[in-house]
Amino acid sequence: MTHLELENLASDYLEGQLTADRRARVEAHLGECGSCRELMAGVRHALELCHSAEDLEPAPWLISKIMLATVRARKPSRWEQILALVRPVLQPRVAYGLAMAVFSFSIIINAAGIRLSGFHLRDLNPRTWAYQANRNGHLLIGRAEKYYYDLKVVYEIESRLRQIRQQSGSTPQDDTPKRQAPAGGSTDGTAPDNSQLALAGGWSLLRTALE
Amino acid sequence: MEQDPHVVKRCLAGEDSAWEELLRSHSRKVYNLCYRFTGRTSEAEDLTQEVFIKIFQTLRSYDALQGSFSTWLNRVARNHLVDHYRRTRKDRVTSSLDDEAAGVEQKPSPDEHPLARLEARERQELLQAALDRLSPDMREAVVLRDFQDLDYVEIAQVLGVPEGTVKSRINRGRLELARVLKRM
Numbered sequence: 001m002t003h004l005e006l007e008n009l010a011s012d013y014l015e016g017q018l019t020a021d022r023r024a025r026v027e028a029h030l031g032e033c034g035s036c037r038e039l040m041a042g043v044r045h046a047l048e049l050c051h052s053a054e055d056l057e058p059a060p061w062l063i064s065k066i067m068l069a070t071v072r073a074r075k076p077s078r079w080e081q082i083l084a085l086v087r088p089v090l091q092p093r094v095a096y097g098l099a100m101a102v103f104s105f106s107i108i109i110n111a112a113g114i115r116l117s118g119f120h121l122r123d124l125n126p127r128t129w130a131y132q133a134n135r136n137g138h139l140l141i142g143r144a145e146k147y148y149y150d151l152k153v154v155y156e157i158e159s160r161l162r163q164i165r166q167q168s169g170s171t172p173q174d175d176t177p178k179r180q181a182p183a184g185g186s187t188d189g190t191a192p193d194n195s196q197l198a199l200a201g202g203w204s205l206l207r208t209a210l211e
Numbered sequence: 212m213e214q215d216p217h218v219v220k221r222c223l224a225g226e227d228s229a230w231e232e233l234l235r236s237h238s239r240k241v242y243n244l245c246y247r248f249t250g251r252t253s254e255a256e257d258l259t260q261e262v263f264i265k266i267f268q269t270l271r272s273y274d275a276l277q278g279s280f281s282t283w284l285n286r287v288a289r290n291h292l293v294d295h296y297r298r299t300r301k302d303r304v305t306s307s308l309d310d311e312a313a314g315v316e317q318k319p320s321p322d323e324h325p326l327a328r329l330e331a332r333e334r335q336e337l338l339q340a341a342l343d344r345l346s347p348d349m350r351e352a353v354v355l356r357d358f359q360d361l362d363y364v365e366i367a368q369v370l371g372v373p374e375g376t377v378k379s380r381i382n383r384g385r386l387e388l389a390r391v392l393k394r395m
Contacts, residue, residue: 007386008381008382010382010385010386011378011381011382011385012382029299039386039389039390042331042389042390042392042393043385043386043388045387045389045392046338046341046385046388046389046392047357047385049334049337049338049392050338050353050357050358050388051357052334053335053338053358054241055243056238056243056246056252056258057325058238058239058242058259059238059256061254062238062242062259062260063231063234063235063238063258065229066234066238066259066260066263066264067231067234068231068265069260070230070263070267071227071230071267105374202294
């Protein structure tokens with residue numbers, strides 16, 4: 001056996017994959033050749049070193065880093081994109097702000113007299129908005145004034161009625177009441193009582209106020 | 212590892228947890244392959260990340276009928292390492308001094324004697340330095356056989372060469388490694 005032949009069989013010899021005949025020839029050569037013996041010992045040592053080498057532990061953050069570069073970098077689906085858009089809106093602060101904005105907008109729309117059901121482009125004209133706002137403002141003031149005067153009339157009537165009741169209550173009652181012509185709605189010839197008188201006075205006042 | 216095809220299916224269905232599972236079960240092997248190939252921890256980390264990004268992007272092309280997931284993963288990693296080697300060949304010549312300084316960062320065992328730990332570390336550094344001096348063909352064959360414990364058939368699949376060539380490369384690689392170690 002030559003040196004080259006032995007070199008070619010080195011791994012098979014060390015792994016025990018040679019036939020008995022070949023193995024015997026290799027061992028015979030190794031017994032005779034010092035350099036081949038040294039080489040074989042060197043290969044055996046190298047193999048021992050390789051097999052004794054422990055697996056190195058990768059850095060603990062490596063998996064997180066790879067996860068970040070792969071899964072997190074994946075293009076999100078359409079639903080995930082929609083959810084990502086909606087998620088900030090669902091925050092309480094933003095939702096409250098949005099609700100206030102919608103509320104304010106609805107007030108402006110209402111004041112501008114825009115009806116969303118019959119919406120036209122001309123409704124967006126600022127002049128229309130100003131005109132409608134002015135008109136609605138005047139209507140509002142007019143209604144408020146009317147309400148105020150109506151209340152005034154009602155209070156006036158009430159105070160007059162109270163006065164009449166008090167006056168009629170303080171009049172001394174005679175034992176024989178005088179017979180008088182019926183003044184209000186009484187047609188039975190009997191004298192009208194205080195409430196009827198007060199009602200009649202109230203009606204006349206109301207008529208005057210409305211006129 | 213037998214669960215791999217099932218985990219891959221879950222991965223393809225969009226399950227992030229399945230991808231993490233796959234990553235956890237194979238990252239160590241890939242990292243060690245990269246480290247044995249480059250001899251630098253920082254480079255090995257970058258390469259491991261690149262390999263897994265590639266795996267993530269091409270996972271759909273994995274066919275369980277063609278072989279195990281582990282073999283496919285090793286093949287992708289090996290191709291990436293070869294590409295990386297070709298890309299950085301010039302840089303490596305200029306920074307050979309840095310290679311000498313790059314040490315093996317191994318987690319120390321608490322029971323191990325400090326002196327024994329130091330000796331083991333020195334042996335590993337020596338081995339890595341010797342490995343770095345092998346040609347890429349021989350190095351990858353030796354790493355896959357003697358560090359990753361793959362059999363000849365699997366190595367042939369990973370490297371895409373006949374089994375005879377694999378045997379020849381491993382034998383020549385071992386002889387060369389022994390010679391380099393002797394000179395050191």
